[in-house]
Amino acid sequence: MNDPKPGDRVYRHSFLARTAHWAWTLAMLVLVMSGLQIFNAAPYLDASDKSDPTHRVLAFDAHMNASNQPVGTTTIFGHTFVTTHLFGYTDNGQGGESERAFPASITLPAVQSLADGRLWHLFFGWVLTLAIVTYLVAAAIRKDLRELILRPSDLPKLLPMQLYYFKLRKEPPPHGKYNPLQKAAYTVVLFVFIPLIILTGLALSPGIDAIAGPLTWVLGGRQFARTWHFTLMSILIAYFCVHMVLVFMTGPVNNIWSMITGWYKLRDHDGVGV
Amino acid sequence: MNRKLFVATFAASTLAACSSDAKSALTDKVRDQLGWAENLNRVVIGTRGNARVYSDADVDRVVRVNGLATPSDTRYADAMRDDWRAYRLPVDGLVDRPHTYTLAELRAMPQLAQATRHDCVEGWSVIGKWRGVPLATVLAMAQPKSTAKYVVFHCFDKDDDGTEYYESLGIHQAAHPQTLLALDLNDAPLDADHGAPVRLRVPTQLGYKSAKWVRRIELADAFPNTLLSKGGYWEDQGYGWYAGI
Numbered sequence: 001m002n003d004p005k006p007g008d009r010v011y012r013h014s015f016l017a018r019t020a021h022w023a024w025t026l027a028m029l030v031l032v033m034s035g036l037q038i039f040n041a042a043p044y045l046d047a048s049d050k051s052d053p054t055h056r057v058l059a060f061d062a063h064m065n066a067s068n069q070p071v072g073t074t075t076i077f078g079h080t081f082v083t084t085h086l087f088g089y090t091d092n093g094q095g096g097e098s099e100r101a102f103p104a105s106i107t108l109p110a111v112q113s114l115a116d117g118r119l120w121h122l123f124f125g126w127v128l129t130l131a132i133v134t135y136l137v138a139a140a141i142r143k144d145l146r147e148l149i150l151r152p153s154d155l156p157k158l159l160p161m162q163l164y165y166f167k168l169r170k171e172p173p174p175h176g177k178y179n180p181l182q183k184a185a186y187t188v189v190l191f192v193f194i195p196l197i198i199l200t201g202l203a204l205s206p207g208i209d210a211i212a213g214p215l216t217w218v219l220g221g222r223q224f225a226r227t228w229h230f231t232l233m234s235i236l237i238a239y240f241c242v243h244m245v246l247v248f249m250t251g252p253v254n255n256i257w258s259m260i261t262g263w264y265k266l267r268d269h270d271g272v273g274v
Numbered sequence: 275m276n277r278k279l280f281v282a283t284f285a286a287s288t289l290a291a292c293s294s295d296a297k298s299a300l301t302d303k304v305r306d307q308l309g310w311a312e313n314l315n316r317v318v319i320g321t322r323g324n325a326r327v328y329s330d331a332d333v334d335r336v337v338r339v340n341g342l343a344t345p346s347d348t349r350y351a352d353a354m355r356d357d358w359r360a361y362r363l364p365v366d367g368l369v370d371r372p373h374t375y376t377l378a379e380l381r382a383m384p385q386l387a388q389a390t391r392h393d394c395v396e397g398w399s400v401i402g403k404w405r406g407v408p409l410a411t412v413l414a415m416a417q418p419k420s421t422a423k424y425v426v427f428h429c430f431d432k433d434d435d436g437t438e439y440y441e442s443l444g445i446h447q448a449a450h451p452q453t454l455l456a457l458d459l460n461d462a463p464l465d466a467d468h469g470a471p472v473r474l475r476v477p478t479q480l481g482y483k484s485a486k487w488v489r490r491i492e493l494a495d496a497f498p499n500t501l502l503s504k505g506g507y508w509e510d511q512g513y514g515w516y517a518g519i
Contacts, residue, residue, distance in 0.1 A: 042397030050334065050391055051398040114395065115512030119308040122519065126311050206393045207315075207518020210323040210478045217326075222391065222399050 004266055012177070012264035014144060020135035021259055024194075027128035028240075030120055032233060033108035036101075037117030043088075043101035045230055049221020057227060060101035062089040070097065125201060132194050147177045147274045150187040154180040176273040185239070193236055200229040305512070316516035321447045325477035328389040328401050337402040337459060339467045340394060342439060342507075345430040345487055353430075353489075358471045365412055367492035368422035373415065377457075377471050383407045386454060390477035392484065395513065404475045406456035410449045412491070418445065422493040424505070427474055430487035433507075441485035441506040442497060442515070443476065452477050455488070480517035482508040 004010050013021075044059040046052050059075045060083075072088025074081045091097055093104030093111040104110035108120050139145050157180040163169040165181070172179060178186065202208045203216040203225035219225040247255045251267060258264035266272075353361040358377045366372040387405035394400075413425070425448040429439040447453065454475040457464060464470040469486025476483040483506070497503045505515040 038397065042394070049399075050332070050401050051338075113512070115508075116305070118395070118514065119305055119311075119512070122315065122514070123308040123311040126314060202519070204393075204397075205319070205519035206325060206391075206478055206480060207319040207321065209393075210321075210325045210518075211319070213323070213326050222393060226397060 004272055006266050006268045006270065008266050009263050010266055010272060011262050012258050013262045014142070015262070016135060016138050016142070017144065018259055018262060020131050023127060023131035027124045027131060028236065030108060030124040031128060032237065033106060034117045034120035034124070035229075035233060037107040037109065037112070038114060038121055039230065040101045040107065040112060041114045041117075045227040046223040047220065047227055048223050051223055055223075058230075060088040062099035070099075072099075125198070128194070129198055132190070132198075136190065148183060148186050148190075150180070150183040154183055158184060172269050174271065176271045179271075185242075189236075189239060193232060193239065197229060197232040197236065200225050200232060204229060309514070312514040312516050315514075315519050319516075319518045321444075321450055321478050321518065323478075325390050325452055328391065330389060330403065332401050333389050333403045333460060334400050335460065337392070337468060338394075338398070338400050340396075340481070341486070342431045342433055344466045345432070347430050347432065349489070350430040350487065353471075354466075361471055363472060363488065363491065365416045365491045365493075367426070367494050368419040369493050370417040370419060371415065375412075380407050380455065380457060380472065383411060385457075386451075387458075388452065388454070388477075390452065390475070392477070392481050394481040395508075395517065403460050404454055404456040405458035405461075406454040406472075406475070408451060409453045409455055409474070410451060412455060413445075413449055416493070418493050421495045424494045424497065426492040426494050426497070427485045427488050428490040428492065429485050430489050437507065437510075439485065439487075439507045441474065441483060441508075442494075443483065445493075447476070447479070450476075450478060478518060482506070482513060483517050 043061075045057050046055045047057050048055040056075075057077055061073050061075065063071055063073070065071045070084065070089045071082060072084040072086070072090060074083040074087045085091075085097070086103070087101055088099070089097055090100045090103035091105060092100055093107075093109075098112075100112065107117070109116050136145075139148075154175075157173040157175065160169060160173045161175075161179050161181045164172040199215065200219060203212075203219050204222050209216045209222065216222060216225055219228055251265075254265050254267070361377050363375040363377075363380065364372065365375065384407070385405055386408050387403060389401055389403040391399050391401050409425070423445060424442045425445060426442045427440060429441070431439045433439070443453070452475075456469070456473050456475040457471065459465075459468050464473060469488075472488045473486040474484050474488060485506075497505045504510045506513075509515045
């Protein structure tokens with residue numbers, strides 16, 4: 001059998017991978033929005049075990065200025081920025097603005113409700129956890145992970161691939177189904193970022209701290225676990241943005257269609273296999 | 275429309291749709307479905323292990339106060355008089371040996387002192403040194419009947435609508451060796467704001483389980499029927515009964 005050529009349609013994403021991909025997408029959308037809702041109840045992050053304003057790394061506040069106008073502020077590592085309407089003093093989802101870290105448009109629910117935010121967050125935390133565990137176990141059994149995991153032999157190809165992306169090189173290094181940078185990205189998100197965001201979320205819970213105290217301790221304590229949890233969310237949002245840019249730069253219809261149906265039209269330089 | 279503008283518009287309209295959905299408030303049906311996660315958490319995480327115990331050096335001198343205001347109830351004012359001499363704590367319901375404790379009796383029982391972290395559901399935490407009677411001791415003396423499944427704590431405080439604060443634990447959670455009927459905070463008797471004269475301390479769960487101003491402990495086979503029956507004041511406001519996460 002001949003190797004597939006550019007222009008050929010190939011079955012690229014298994015039902016397992018497609019289902020897991022969209023489950024993660026939904027779960028992460030709900031988790032980010034409900035997480036921001038929960039964050040609003042204590043809109044600051046400390047690099048310490050218990051709450052400690054002397055170890056504050058991020059804080060959102062609101063105050064009245066000299067002319068009695070409300071001002072929202074964001075303080076990162078002691079540097080304060082005015083962020084009225086964006087952060088600190090924002091839309092409260094009830095037709096006005098309030099002292100509120102993140103605005104109604106990006107929280108779930110829109111109005112301030114810690115109880116409802118927790119209901120969404122704890123439910124979709126399970127969705128994300130079960131989806132990632134099911135995917136990793138099933139993909140390992142099906143040997144799908146071989147074409148996805150970054151190997152030592154891929155390391156020398158990372159720089160040439162990046163140069164190709166920057167148009168400083170005409171051809172990408174020869175590769176399989178995923179190029180070395182894709183492998184690096186997917187390996188890190190599946191084996192590092194998503195497991196860590198689940199673990200840091202668990203670590204800030206008193207019931208888990210009682211069972212797995214070393215986990216909370218290793219992260220620097222409860223408030224620090226909350227800080228890591230938020231940091232990982234920021235990393236995953238940045239990851240999502242890069243993912244979107246690349247999806248749209250490399251044939252969005254073909255890419256999205258393949259993640260729905262599994263069928264993908266090979267482009268120039270695309271590879272198959274490991 | 276160019277691609278960038280299309281993407282931006284699409285994102286904005288998606289977010290707007292989400293927020294208007296949320297604005298119409300979740301129906302209780304959706305809440306019930308989402309609430310399944312709590313059952314999973316209660317079974318999978320449960321009450322296992324022990325909360326971390328801190329040294330005196332880690333203790334916060336000022337322990338943050340949150341929740342409902344200090345009770346203005348006349349019963350509370352009466353109990354407070356003459357150094358709490360009129361305070362009574364009945365332990366009753368589904369027990370073989372109901373008993374009503376005075377504060378002096380509670381103070382005469384073996385005490386446990388532990389500096390533990392109070393994790394608020396809002397996301398902050400504070401370390402206090404709590405001293406008091408392990409609830410397990412009180413339960414052992416009361417001898418719960420086999421039908422008793424919950425320990426219900428009735429409190430002196432009420433919200434602005436007059437709804438009384440109450441809280442409940444499963445028997446197993448209540449008998450956890452770190453679950454305390456706390457009498458002292460940071461080597462001094464509890465002050466009114468921190469729940470004097472007797473408050474619950476449940477370091478394995480979030481702070482709202484640690485009810486202040488306890489006036490009666492009732493063993494029950496179900497949550498109290500007279501109230502909204504979700505097992506506690508905050509539970510009736512939509513918070514989970516299992517608060518280990």
